[in-house]
Amino acid sequence: MSRKLPHKDVVIVGFGWVGSIMAQELTDEGLEVIAIERGPWRDTATDYPPTYDQDELRYRIRHELFLRPDQTTFTFRNKMNQTALPIRTWGAFMPPNGVGGGGVHWNAETWRFLPSDFVLKTHLTERYGADFLPSDMTIQDWGVTYEELEPHYDRFEYLCGTSGTAGNLQGQIQEGGNPFEGPRSRPYPNPAQPQPFSHTLFGKAARELGYKPFPQPSGNMSQAYTNPLGVRLGPCTYCGFCEWFGCGNYSKASPQTTILPVLIRKSNFTVRDNSEVVRINLDPSGKTAAGVTFVDTSGEEWEQPADIVIVSAYAIFNAQLMLLSGIGKPYDPLTGEGVMGRNFTHQTISDAVGFFDNTKFNFNPFIASGSIGMCIDEFNGDNFDHGPHGFVGGGYMGQVQSNGRPIETTPVPSGTPRWGAEWKAAVRDNYLSSVKPGTGVHGSFYSYRDVYLDLDPIYKDRFNRPLMRMTIDFHDNELKQNAFLTDRFAEIIQAMGAKKVDKEYRQGPYDITKYQTTHLCGGVIMGTDPRTSAVNRYLQSWDVPNLFVVGASAFPQNAGYNPTGTVAALAYWAAAAIREQYLKNPGVLIHA
Amino acid sequence: MRLRRRDFLLTTAAILGGSHIALADSISGSLPWEPDAGIPPERIKLGSWLYFTSEEARTVEALADRIIPPDPATPGGKDAGCAVYLDRQLAGPYGSQHGLYVKPPFLKGLKQQGPQTEDGPAQVYRKGLAALNRYSSQGQDGKVFAELTGERQDEILKGLESGKLQLPEADGQAFFEALLKDIQQGFFADPIYGGNRDMVAWRMIGFPGARYNYRDWVNRHNERYPLPPVGITGRPEWTPKKS
Known part of the structure; x- marks a missing residue:
C-alpha cells in the first residue's frame, strides 16, 4: 500500500538538466512543484571537492557518480532473433544518477543542431529523392523548427555562460565561427576558451586544407560569469578532469552551478532524492495522469498526486516508465505500428590517433577542459553533397581531446605489444607527443525499423520490473558515413605533422562494451502524427494531455552533435508551451 | 529527522568505490549543507595481504x-x-x-x-x-x-x-x-x-598529477611543463617520515 502525499500542481520525474529547467520555469509561473530523483543530492562540497576530485580510478574507472547496474540496467542484442543479455557493467554508455543528472559530469559540449536536422526527412527527400534513403530507415521531421527553438537555445547558452565564437549572427557569417550553423540572435555569452597546442595545431592544419575550423562551444567558462539568474561561475582551470568528474571549481555549467541555488530557495519547490518513480498513475478514464508512485530507500511506497506530470529522466528511462505505466502503444518492429520504443538511436563515433616526433612536439595533453577543441563542420548533417557517397548523415570532427589522464590516455602506435618492455617504452615516448581526440569524429545515428526499445521478457530490476531491452546494430549507412568521415579526419591529423596516424573506424556489430558517448536517444519521439510519434511538437503525450515527456527521448533520430543543447532547448520550448498555452486552457495542445 | 549523511555513508561505504547509498530525503528552502560532508579517499595501508595468499x-x-x-x-x-x-x-x-x-x-x-x-x-x-x-x-x-x-x-x-x-x-x-x-x-x-x-x-611519462590549475599554461605551446607530479595527498617529501 502506498501512502498518499499532499497534492502538487506539478510532479517532475528525474532531476537533471531538463527537470531543473522545467522546475525553474514552472515555479516562476507560481505553480507548486515537486521533483523526484532516483539518485542522491549532489554538490561540489559533498561529491567532488577540489581536494580529491582529480581521482581517475574513483570517478572514471569505478564510475563514482553514475548509476549502478544493480539499481537498474538494460539488456542488449543486435538483432531481433537473438537473446538479449543484461549489461552487467557499463561500457558503450554511462547512465547518470543523482541530482543534476548527466549535467554534473558531462564535458559541457554545448551544440545546436542544424536547421535541416529538424526537417530531415523532408530535406533529404527533396534534395536526393526518396529512393536515396535506405528502405528500412525511419527518419522523420521533428514537428518543431530551428527558428522556433532558437530563442530557447539562446536562453540555455546564457544560463550556462557558454564560451564560443558565433559563426552566423542573424544571417551574417562571422569569421572564426562555424559558418554552417543556423542563425543565432546574438553572440555567445562568453568568448571562446583559449586552445592548447595540439588543438591550435589542428585548427591550423584544417585551415590549410581549406576547411573553416572554429572553437568547440563550451560550457567550461573562459572567464568569470554571472548568469541571468544571478548565479556565478568561475573561470576554468584546464585541469583535465572534466568528463566523468564533477567540477570542483564551479567552472562547468551544471544545474548545480546555474539553477539550483536559486530554485531551491523558492517556497513553491521541493525535491525528493533517493526516490525512484515506479509508475505514472492514470485516472479511471485512462486519459489523465493522476500523479506518480515512487519508492524511497526504506522500500516505502508513496503516491504523489499532481495536475501535471513531467517525465524528464535519461532518454531510455523515459521510454521504460511509459511502457511500465501502459501509456502509448508499444512499438512493433514487424508491423511498424505503435510508438513507444520507436526510433531508438545512439551515435556513430570514431577516432584517429596521431603520433608525433617527440623531439619536436610537446602537447602537454593534461592541459585541457571538457569541451576544449577546434572543430570543423563541413561533413556534418547535409553540409556536403551526399550524392556521390551513397549515404546520408555526418558529424562534426575535431581535436577535442579533453585529458591526458594516464589510465585512459596513454596511446601507443598500432603494432606495439600491449605489455612488456616495448609497451612501457612506447608509453613513455609517446605520452607528451601524441594526439588522441577520443570522440574525434562525432557522427549521426539515424533511425531504423529494427532498432528499438521494449521490455525484456527475462531479466528484472531490483523491484522485479522488466529491464528495458535494446535491439540495436549499426546499419551500412552509418558505417559508410563513418569510414568517409574518419578518412577525412585522419587527413587533418596527418597534416598537423604526425609521423603516424592510426585510424580507429567504428565497425559493426554494435558492441556494448565499447564506449562511444552516453547520447542514447529516441523511444518517446516527437512528431506531427500520433501514429508515428508518442508526443506532439510541445512534448505533450498524444494520449494523456497532462503528461509531458521531455528529453533526448523525443529525438526522432540523432544528429552529428552532442545532444544537451537541443535537449535543454526542447525543455524551455515545452515549458513555454505549458506557461503560455496549456495553463490557460489545460488539455490537448495539438488536435491531430 | 535526517540521519547525518556522513554518518550514514561511513557505515555503508567504508571502502571507496562502493555504492554510496544515502537515505531518501525531502529538500526545500535552502541548499542542504553540512560541514565535512564529503568522503575523501582513504590511503591504503601497507602491510600484510588482504586478499591474496x-x-x-x-x-x-x-x-x-x-x-x-x-x-x-x-x-x-x-x-x-x-x-x-x-x-x-x-x-x-x-x-x-x-x-x-x-x-x-x-x-x-x-x-x-x-x-x-x-x-x-x-x-x-x-x-x-x-x-x-x-x-x-x-x-x-x-x-x-x-x-x-x-x-x-x-x-x-x-x-x-x-x-x-x-x-x-x-x-x-x-x-x-x-x-x-x-x-x-x-x-x-x-x-x-x-x-x-x-x-x-x-614521472616516467611526464604527467603532473592532481595539479588543478593550468591557466598560466594553456597558451604556452610546445613547452615542457616543468613541475614534478603531485598526488591527491601531495608528495612524499611534503610528509615528514615518522621516526
Missing part, C-alpha cells in the same frame, strides 16, 4: 613485472606496488562486483554483449592464479610461475593472450585480460591506492 601474491608480483618490466629509469610493476594495488582492489567492492548487475540467468552470449559470468574479479583471480601455477608446476616446467625465467613467463603470457594456451579449469584469456587491465590501471592510478608508488609512472 602469499603464494598468490608472489605469482601476481611476478606477473606484474612481466607486464611492466623494470628498467634503469623506472621500476617495474612489482616495485611500483601493482600487486598491492590489486590485492586491495580485490578485497574491496571491485573484487566482489559491488554495484554490478549479478542476477541470473548467466547465459553464454556474443562477444559484443559483454561479460556474462557469475564470478567477480576476486574469483577470476583465485581460479586463474591457481590454474596458472598448476599449469606450470605440473606441466613441462615443473616449477610454479614465479620461479620460471622471464623468457618462459613471457611465453606463457603470450599463449594466454592469444588463446593458444588453455589453462586447466579456468578461462585463461579472460584471466589475462583482467590482469593486463588491472596491473596497468594500478600503475597509473593515484598512489593512494597502492600502485604508482612515489608516482613513478607519472
Whole structure:
C-alpha cells in the first residue's frame, strides 16, 4: 500500500538538466512543484571537492557518480532473433544518477543542431529523392523548427555562460565561427576558451586544407560569469578532469552551478532524492495522469498526486516508465505500428590517433577542459553533397581531446605489444607527443525499423520490473558515413605533422562494451502524427494531455552533435508551451 | 529527522568505490549543507595481504613485472606496488562486483554483449592464479610461475593472450585480460591506492598529477611543463617520515 502525499500542481520525474529547467520555469509561473530523483543530492562540497576530485580510478574507472547496474540496467542484442543479455557493467554508455543528472559530469559540449536536422526527412527527400534513403530507415521531421527553438537555445547558452565564437549572427557569417550553423540572435555569452597546442595545431592544419575550423562551444567558462539568474561561475582551470568528474571549481555549467541555488530557495519547490518513480498513475478514464508512485530507500511506497506530470529522466528511462505505466502503444518492429520504443538511436563515433616526433612536439595533453577543441563542420548533417557517397548523415570532427589522464590516455602506435618492455617504452615516448581526440569524429545515428526499445521478457530490476531491452546494430549507412568521415579526419591529423596516424573506424556489430558517448536517444519521439510519434511538437503525450515527456527521448533520430543543447532547448520550448498555452486552457495542445 | 549523511555513508561505504547509498530525503528552502560532508579517499595501508595468499601474491608480483618490466629509469610493476594495488582492489567492492548487475540467468552470449559470468574479479583471480601455477608446476616446467625465467613467463603470457594456451579449469584469456587491465590501471592510478608508488609512472611519462590549475599554461605551446607530479595527498617529501 502506498501512502498518499499532499497534492502538487506539478510532479517532475528525474532531476537533471531538463527537470531543473522545467522546475525553474514552472515555479516562476507560481505553480507548486515537486521533483523526484532516483539518485542522491549532489554538490561540489559533498561529491567532488577540489581536494580529491582529480581521482581517475574513483570517478572514471569505478564510475563514482553514475548509476549502478544493480539499481537498474538494460539488456542488449543486435538483432531481433537473438537473446538479449543484461549489461552487467557499463561500457558503450554511462547512465547518470543523482541530482543534476548527466549535467554534473558531462564535458559541457554545448551544440545546436542544424536547421535541416529538424526537417530531415523532408530535406533529404527533396534534395536526393526518396529512393536515396535506405528502405528500412525511419527518419522523420521533428514537428518543431530551428527558428522556433532558437530563442530557447539562446536562453540555455546564457544560463550556462557558454564560451564560443558565433559563426552566423542573424544571417551574417562571422569569421572564426562555424559558418554552417543556423542563425543565432546574438553572440555567445562568453568568448571562446583559449586552445592548447595540439588543438591550435589542428585548427591550423584544417585551415590549410581549406576547411573553416572554429572553437568547440563550451560550457567550461573562459572567464568569470554571472548568469541571468544571478548565479556565478568561475573561470576554468584546464585541469583535465572534466568528463566523468564533477567540477570542483564551479567552472562547468551544471544545474548545480546555474539553477539550483536559486530554485531551491523558492517556497513553491521541493525535491525528493533517493526516490525512484515506479509508475505514472492514470485516472479511471485512462486519459489523465493522476500523479506518480515512487519508492524511497526504506522500500516505502508513496503516491504523489499532481495536475501535471513531467517525465524528464535519461532518454531510455523515459521510454521504460511509459511502457511500465501502459501509456502509448508499444512499438512493433514487424508491423511498424505503435510508438513507444520507436526510433531508438545512439551515435556513430570514431577516432584517429596521431603520433608525433617527440623531439619536436610537446602537447602537454593534461592541459585541457571538457569541451576544449577546434572543430570543423563541413561533413556534418547535409553540409556536403551526399550524392556521390551513397549515404546520408555526418558529424562534426575535431581535436577535442579533453585529458591526458594516464589510465585512459596513454596511446601507443598500432603494432606495439600491449605489455612488456616495448609497451612501457612506447608509453613513455609517446605520452607528451601524441594526439588522441577520443570522440574525434562525432557522427549521426539515424533511425531504423529494427532498432528499438521494449521490455525484456527475462531479466528484472531490483523491484522485479522488466529491464528495458535494446535491439540495436549499426546499419551500412552509418558505417559508410563513418569510414568517409574518419578518412577525412585522419587527413587533418596527418597534416598537423604526425609521423603516424592510426585510424580507429567504428565497425559493426554494435558492441556494448565499447564506449562511444552516453547520447542514447529516441523511444518517446516527437512528431506531427500520433501514429508515428508518442508526443506532439510541445512534448505533450498524444494520449494523456497532462503528461509531458521531455528529453533526448523525443529525438526522432540523432544528429552529428552532442545532444544537451537541443535537449535543454526542447525543455524551455515545452515549458513555454505549458506557461503560455496549456495553463490557460489545460488539455490537448495539438488536435491531430 | 535526517540521519547525518556522513554518518550514514561511513557505515555503508567504508571502502571507496562502493555504492554510496544515502537515505531518501525531502529538500526545500535552502541548499542542504553540512560541514565535512564529503568522503575523501582513504590511503591504503601497507602491510600484510588482504586478499591474496602469499603464494598468490608472489605469482601476481611476478606477473606484474612481466607486464611492466623494470628498467634503469623506472621500476617495474612489482616495485611500483601493482600487486598491492590489486590485492586491495580485490578485497574491496571491485573484487566482489559491488554495484554490478549479478542476477541470473548467466547465459553464454556474443562477444559484443559483454561479460556474462557469475564470478567477480576476486574469483577470476583465485581460479586463474591457481590454474596458472598448476599449469606450470605440473606441466613441462615443473616449477610454479614465479620461479620460471622471464623468457618462459613471457611465453606463457603470450599463449594466454592469444588463446593458444588453455589453462586447466579456468578461462585463461579472460584471466589475462583482467590482469593486463588491472596491473596497468594500478600503475597509473593515484598512489593512494597502492600502485604508482612515489608516482613513478607519472614521472616516467611526464604527467603532473592532481595539479588543478593550468591557466598560466594553456597558451604556452610546445613547452615542457616543468613541475614534478603531485598526488591527491601531495608528495612524499611534503610528509615528514615518522621516526
